[in-house]
Amino acid sequence: MKQLARSDTLREKVEELSGQNVFACYQCGMCSAGCPLSEEMDLLPHQVVRGLQLEDWTVMESNTMWICASCLTCEARCPHGVDLACVMEAMRQLYLRKSLDHIAIDKLTTEEIARLPQIALVASFRKKTG
Amino acid sequence: MPQPRIGIFVCHCGLNIKRTVDTQAITEALGEYPGVAFATDYDYMCSDPGQRLIKEAITEQRLTGIVIAACSPAMHEPTFRRAAEEAGMNPYLCEMANIREQCSWVHQDREAATKKALRIVNTIIEKVRGNHPLEPVEIDHVNKCLVIGAGIAGIQAALDVAESGFAVILVEKEPTIGGHMAQLSETFPTLDCSQCILTPKMVEVSRHPNITLLTYSEVVNVSGYVGNYTVTIRKNPTYVDPDKCNLCGDCENVCPESTESEFERGLVQRKAIYIPFRQAIPSSYTLDEETCLGLRPLRCNECAKVCDPKAIDYDMLPEIIEEEVAAIIVATGYELHPISSLGEYGAGLIPDVIDGLQFERLLSASGPTGGEVRRPSDGKIPKKVVFVQCAGSRDPEHHNAYCSKICCMYTSKHALLYRHVVPDGEAVIFYIDIRAGGKGYEEFVQHAIEEERILYLRGKVSKIYREGDHVIVWGVDTLSNRLVEIEADLVVLAISIDPHPSNPILSKVLKISCDAEGFFKEAHPKLRPVESLTAGIFLAGAGEGPKDIPEAVSQGSGAAAKAVTLLVQEKLSHSPEVVDINENICSGCGICVNMCPYAALAVNGGGVAEVNEVLCEGCGTCVSACPTGAAQLKNMTTKQLNNMIEVALRDV
Structure with a gap:
């Protein structure tokens, strides 16, 4: 079995985490055309995959992966069976693993903790696990 | 018997063999093998200098047999046997040891591969030691050719064979010849009217004295x-x-029953008694028994009542015709991928989402609208038409993995012709790549874009649905990275090409193979593109793979030329490497007769098995079944085989 080695490139990391071959994508754009949320994205889903093919780290700064709701419409229609929801999740994981901008729980006041939705707290803990 | 003097010729095949097998080492080792008089190696043994090397060695070294250690015998055995023959050696004393497909191509360990190559060559040396000179079996043949399918490829093939002076039987499943080409309006890239260039050929077929049309x-x-x-x-x-x-x-006027017209692709109805189109050949009506109200046991009889020439005969029976032919050309053609499988494009349930052939009928002067583009739902002239390419093509996940090849061109043509007919109409084409490889093709597409202002959007449509009077198309333009939503009046899908549904049935009947997609498989994708792997069966047209008209015509002519080269020969030859029955020990038990898959064996009046050498393919099934050992393959006797196994197992 192939060892899960720490890879250096963005593409390899995403492929390793998602189990998808980003080079299977031939940029037909069917994912973007059918995505119910693509209007809210600053990069369309196919552009994100193109960015990965080009090893362009700026895709990590786009809001696309955070808008993706994993509805799997793209995956169901993709002619090459690329599971974009998996790719987006892999990118989210990579981002979270950097442990950026997480909430310092110990600095929160009791009042703030009471006001915060529980799920937000859970999410911020998750960011620390990367 | 004189001592054998065997020559060994090791081919490097460029780097194909040399990269994995130490050709020099095996050449040296083979030179030491008992009975080997000469061993050498060379870059490309099949090239002219390579063959010269073999011929010179045969003469100079007075060789009694040769082994070419190279590629598969399926590739070059005829080449080397011909070379041996030219040097005066009986060609059946030349054998090939396959150290490429069965060794260098499938291994990486050089040392192990080299040893295996040596073993392979050693076994073939043992075979050659036991070989005898043989003469090919000669066969008489008939002078007819069968062509299956009378679309443009089959028509071309039939005409070419017939023009060469041979009889042709042209078989067509449908009531008329002409195939899909008869449905087309105008053809790219020159925009000739399809009917105008096809119907004269159809007439020629029907009138040609050498063609029997069925x-x-x-x-x-x-x-x-x-x-x-x-x-x-x-x-x-x-x-x-x-x-x-x-x-x-x-008859058509009084017939009470109707169904969707196949020729008009369901755009209109036809009666149970019908003629597909006015220029159909044969020029006659056909009564479709599936749709007819009551062919038997009850008859509505309306058509027969009004038929003045008394042409209708309800008691007509299927006719079984037997023919002897020397060659068969298979030109079955294609069918469109079912629209029902394209769920995101409406699965055929939206009336104004049609396929390319339906649009051809709308454009055609002989079509249901007389050449006016009117959409099926309400007959209005659509002012905005969206064309969707790759509908089911290049989609290994759900449909066909291959490119259907003709859609880029016909979609461009559709948009252009639509603009000619509806000058104030807007045409938008969604494409992934434009594949316009062909004479004048790229220029045609460029003309459509530049002169007819056709908007090409690079992206695959994701969803098509009906909303009120419109068809909504969700797409994207990946060049500007903009989402596109279009309210169209009509959508034309360039649906993928499927192999003809009769391909799997015919492949069994003809014993020829199909590839994974269901298209007929050619003998060699580059060098033998019009032949099947079965001798005497040739391929033409889209049944072998997606093709446009010029390619189908070329292949039709190519297959005809191949059939004619066979027909002009006085006698055909068959490999003499067939089974031989030793009458002295054959007990006439007949086991071999039952085992033979080619029906080549029979027990004769003398109580022994007899071989029809023409039918025998040398498979050896009878040899293994024969209880007395009377059946032996020529140049592959049990003794030879045992020797080969022995050296194969010996250490090298």
């Missing part, structure tokens, strides 16, 4: 072998005598 007929069985195939054809009853039918159309 429409509404199917090939149900084929037996025999190259030069002497026996073909069984079932001619389905049309219930109308074509000689009497005068095309008055009275």
